[in-house]
Amino acid sequence: MPASRDQTPIGRRLQHHFDELGPQERRVAGFVLDHLEDLAIYSAADLARLSGVSKATVTRLFQRLGYADFRAVKTQVRRLRHYGVPLASSTALGEGDAPFHRHAERERDNLRHCLEALTPARFEAVIAALDDAPEIVIVGYRNSYPVALHLRQQLLQARPGVRLAPAPNQSLAEELVALEPEALVVAVGFRRRPRLFGTLIETLAQQPQRVLLIGDPTTTKYESQVAWRLECPLETISAFDSYASAMSLVSLIANALLHRRLAAGRARISEVSELYEALDELGQ
Incomplete structure (x- = not known):
């Protein structure tokens, strides 16, 4: 050949x-x-x-x-x-209890890297933006979608006006065209992103809405086009990426937002809980 x-x-x-x-x-x-x-x-x-x-x-x-x-x-x-292509080898995990120790150490490294890069000033600015925006639109494709969905569900406990875009099997343009200038777009973009993602960031950079980008180190190239970029490493000891640091970051962000608007957040959580009971949605 x-x-x-x-x-x-x-x-x-x-x-x-x-x-x-x-x-x-x-x-x-x-x-x-x-x-x-x-x-x-x-x-x-x-x-x-x-x-x-x-x-x-x-x-x-x-x-x-x-x-x-x-x-x-x-x-x-x-x-x-x-770029996230799974590459598995028969020896990557090792033998005995070695995989558990190596996996735990890698997860700790990922989380430490994520949090050490998050300065107090930047984090406070992100939480303030999440609190002040009249509307939050979260976009996440492929492997980024579960993180985007979880972020939406968590933020929605503390405040209204949080939604995912686009709706299933729909285009994105209709979702973005009517956004208020003060709205916040959260783009969740982990590696193996669709080509549309880069075009989305470039387009949003020309719009008045601010953008919070949450992604892995491959999103560094978008740094100058967004208001904030939060980095979550995904590295593991074998083929498939781990989103533990990303989910931990979601928890940190949601908790910080709740504490920033504690009275209103508590009242909203109480109202949601009452509706759970009225609708009998949750089992015991």
Whole structure:
């Protein structure tokens, strides 16, 4: 296979061509498939040594798969993981109780990074905006939607005028065109966002409404186009992202808003609770 601009992930290329490989190349391919999550930390010499083959075999394998060299493989792996593509290896979780300890440590790191980047002044400004805005519109697509939905549900306990947009299977333009200038748009944008998200941020930057962006480190490029950006790392010890830091941030924001408008918030919570009982909506 000649070198190309093919962006097919390394794991899929190896699986597709595995039967065409020679015995030595299969040893390298098997090791790579078992260590996809950690592939970016290895060198070609490491792969050769750990697979028990020559470095020339490693080089030949990746050239056969369409890469210029192993550095091109590592670049692709880093890029895919950066943008949220799940890359699972058979050894990522380890054995025994190791996964629990490693998972807990990674979660602590994510939450610490999230909170340490949140200065008191910025946080106070965000809460004040959430309190003062006549209307809050929250937008979140794909994996961002559950976080957006939870944020809406929590804020709605403390204040009225909080909604998600767009409505299911509807377009966004109708939702945004009638927004008051003082309205606040909360854009929840975690990686693997649809292309529309970038266009949305660029469009909102030209509008009078202020924008609060909640996302992972890949949203850094939107920093200059929004009023505030709150960052929540998603890294885990294996393939799938964790939204624990994002959900913790939602809890922190909702609690701060409630305490800012404590009397009105308590009254609203009481009214909601009375309606729960009147409608018999919640079980025991």
